[in-house]
Amino acid sequence: MEKRPASFYVLSAFFALFILFLYGPTITIAILSFQGPEGGLTFPMRGASLYWFKDLFEEQAVGDIWGAFGRSLVLGLMVMVTTLVVSVLGGMAFRQRFTGSTALFYLIIASLVIPSILVSLGVGLIFQQAGLKVHWATSGFGSQLTWTLPFGLLIMFAVFNRFDKAYEEAARDQGATAWQTFWYITLPMIAPSLIGVGLFGFTLSYDEFARTLLTAGSYNTLPLEIFGMTTNVTTPVIYALGTLTTLFSFIVIGTALAAVMVASRRKAKRAAIARAAEKAANAGRAEG
Template sequence: MRTANGRRPFSFYVLTAVFVLFVLFLYGPMTAIYILSFQGPTGGLTFPMRGFSLHWFEALFGQERTGDFAGAFERSLILALLATVLTLVISLSAGLAFRKRFVGASVVFYMAIASLVMPGVFVGLGIAIVLQILKLTPVWWLTGLGAHLTWTLPFGLLIMFAIFNRFNRAYEEAARDLGASSWRTLTEVTIPILAPGLIGVALFGFTLSYDEFPRSVLTVGAKNTLPLEVFAMTNTVTTPSVFALGTLTTAVSFLIISAALASIVVIQRRRSGKAGGGR
């Protein structure tokens, strides 16, 4: 926003400064971890740095590695992918269902998002108690998935409801007027239009499950997920390898986020190109 003489108002610079300080507050501490992960072989957990190398990244995968980093990463990745698929499918189905009012819709909605206000550790504790009563052993991909869905699904539902509130149903009506079946309308009209929003739901599902700690600690059983493994390493590892692990997991998260954002940009550009070609 600019003033009449083409200059930005003073409030713009104030708000920009506040935003920059906010970003530094969020990412400043993590930046220190990223830098320390590149310590030399004799480096420690604090500054000043003693050399610069990839030694501690190699230590994560080498013979001197501590903990089961590869197994924990694999389990977290599988859990996150399962949570992403189920969150996406259930959220889309719920969004389609809630377009029409039905008896008990409000009750179902508030029950679905109630877990947002419940502490995650109590959700995990409740699941663990039920398993103990039933004398069942926690299975990381099953009980852990159920716990993660109590966290990912409410966000997916809220995003999907917001998307459908802006959705123009005239496109669906036009497809039906042209003879398209309900299934073809859904797969060739509705879902393609909703694609950027669906990518957003999937991204939320993946990232929220990938780094979930409170709901995992009591529900995944004896095998750790990646957040639990990182927590265990902070108590047992006294080398910068724990920082290297944090840097790697953050890089994976940013890579996935970048891929999702790039997919949205590609979809929007294709739509713009088709719209321009039809003029």
């Protein structure tokens, strides 16, 4: 067996440290959430139980945890759908060169480098000056779109840059309208990427703190509620909440990955059927 160079072990150690840094805090919180009833916020643990998970579901639990979770869920779904629709439309539009397309592209991407807290402050001020109520479903929704839309558009730009237009041209040659071509050809081919865009939109919204801080109004989203709890909660109930929200995030990601696998298999199946049909047609023409 060929001896590995020293750089391999250095890079492996660096990668191991990276994984530890990435998941270590989450694992620590998950462990501490199983403290016993007399447990605190630090090690060593005082017993092991599900007491703090039960306390989290009690009516007297601190804060408006479940209201905040519901608002984050609804807001995440709103952002996800909007990001999907606008990203697809934007990606389709940028397939053709038009006057000002380059400037518009950089203008869209520029929102990623603007400090999030300044975006939150600016959106909140615009709503106040316009006499509109600052609310998580309006100003909060708009400020989060400034974060999710550039990511969604970048993904769609990459997808359409690799897209083979020959399939669409073949459909139009067969008499398909523009809508039929999009619905039956383009959309099925980009479906796995759309799942990724939707996942980006939802998770970025569900996790967003800075751009929602000054635009959520009187009602907190879940990240804001958790931040508020860190100032007045001195029990592992906050760790239990963190563990459950992390588990929910993994469930969302797992569901998205499963959907991508199903979409990919269906795409492969359709391609196999098309190849078989084309082979049969060629064989028929050869016999004729």
